[in-house]
Amino acid sequence: MGHDKTRSYVSVGDVDWNAPELNDLLKKVDGWNIDNRNNLPPQEVQIRVTCGWSASNASKPALLLCEADEIMVLATRFPLPHGEEVQVQSLIGESVRTRSGVVIEEREGQRATDREQNLCLNWLRIRSR
Numbered sequence: 001m002g003h004d005k006t007r008s009y010v011s012v013g014d015v016d017w018n019a020p021e022l023n024d025l026l027k028k029v030d031g032w033n034i035d036n037r038n039n040l041p042p043q044e045v046q047i048r049v050t051c052g053w054s055a056s057n058a059s060k061p062a063l064l065l066c067e068a069d070e071i072m073v074l075a076t077r078f079p080l081p082h083g084e085e086v087q088v089q090s091l092i093g094e095s096v097r098t099r100s101g102v103v104i105e106e107r108e109g110q111r112a113t114d115r116e117q118n119l120c121l122n123w124l125r126i127r128s129r
Helices: 018-029 114-115
Strands: 045-050 061-070 071-076 085-092 095-108 120-127
Touching: 045 071, 061 085, 071 085, 071 095, 085 120
Parallel strands: none
Antiparallel strands: 045 061, 045 085, 061 071, 071 120, 085 095, 095 120
C-alpha cells in the first residue's frame, strides 16, 4: 500500500506574517533552544573513554544530566570524542553502577550557566552488555 507524501491536497491557510499577535508570539520564542534536559538535579559521575583514540585509564568528573530512552546526557568541561565508547560510573546508594555508551553528539553548552562553567554537553547511546 503506497503513501502519497506530497500532501498537496492539504491547505493550512494564509498566514499574515504582519499580524501583531503573531509578531508578539515570535518575539517571545526568539532565542529559545530545546536541549532535552530534565529538571532533575545533576548527578556527579566519573567517566573514562574506554575505546578509541582517546582511550585512557584515567577517570574524569562529569555530571549526568539526563538518562532516558537508552540515551545519557553528560556535562563535561571538555568535549568527548564523537563515536568513542565511554564508561560512566555513578553511586547508587552504597554501590557503584557502571554503564557504557557511545558518543553520538557533542556540543558546547548554550545556557548561561553552561557558558559560565565552560560546559560541553555530550549525548551517549547506552550500550547493553
